[in-house]
Amino acid sequence: MKEKSKRQTDPALVQARREQVLSAAADCFRRKGYHGAGMAEISKTAGMSAGHIYNYFASKEAIIESIIEQDMEKLFSIFQEYEDQPGDLVTILLDGLDYAVEHHTDVNQGALDLEMFAEAARNDKVAEQLRKSDCYAREKMRNLLLSERSLIKDLSATELESRIEVMFAMINGITIRKTLNPHVDKAMLLLALRPAMRVLLIPF
Structure with missing residues (x-):
């Protein structure tokens, strides 16, 4: 016993x-x-x-909440790596695009993400969890871009938030593009994404 x-x-x-x-x-x-x-x-x-x-x-809803929490833990690990890695911050973040694009072009992951977004549209609790995760990610990115290694640390709060929103829109939008155009691949996306992201990480 x-x-x-x-x-x-x-x-x-x-x-x-x-x-x-x-x-x-x-x-x-x-x-x-x-x-x-x-x-x-x-x-x-x-x-x-x-x-x-x-x-x-306790419920199916608790399961999906735990899946979202897992994603938050992965985000924590990724941003911690960015913070701990020595060297030029722009290079570190541009190199990190490899994982971001691979993640968002994964068909299975994309199907799960889209399903969670759809559930968030009708389930306030799931929506709250996803927004909490997004808020956390934006906060971690904001901290990086305000650090001494950042080239845009002196931007106004409004302009910094604007750049973060556009960065996240580009990354999150990959999931939808992969769904609508299954032929899009990592190499194709990185070809334009890297220079576009670089522009947002340096002063205009």
């Missing part, structure tokens, strides 16, 4: 089970949409009972 209790409360096991559910749910959301993927479908894909899933997530 004690051994069973230990297995159930082992943090590593709990985390592994949560990851298993999140991966299965993401797959279901991509294939069938948020509303089309019920807990029965998610449990089947995850290979565990719906009752077992409820030990880790």
Whole structure:
């Protein structure tokens, strides 16, 4: 009995089970949409009972919130790398476009992102989570662009925010472009994106 209790409360096991559910749910959301993927479908894909899933997530909404939280953790890691990496900030951010474009041209990731955006249009809680994530990303970028290494640290607050919004619009828009034009690829996008982004990272 004690051994069973230990297995159930082992943090590593709990985390592994949560990851298993999140991966299965993401797959279901991509294939069938948020509303089309019920807990029965998610449990089947995850290979565990719906009752077992409820030990880790209170609802389907809690699952999608956790998926968004995972994305926030990835963002934290990426921006932390930017902050810790020595050297020219413009070069560091332009080099980071490789990962950003690869992420946003990934068909599976794009399908999941679009599904979450669609759910946000009708679900205030999901919308709040996505806006929180976006706010966090903009704050981290703002901090980088106000640092001593930035060439545009002396811009007015309004102009700095304007540039950040355009940067994010270009990156986030890649998902839609990939959906509408499946033939677009990373190399093609980077050809124009790098010089366009460079313009926003230096004084006009």
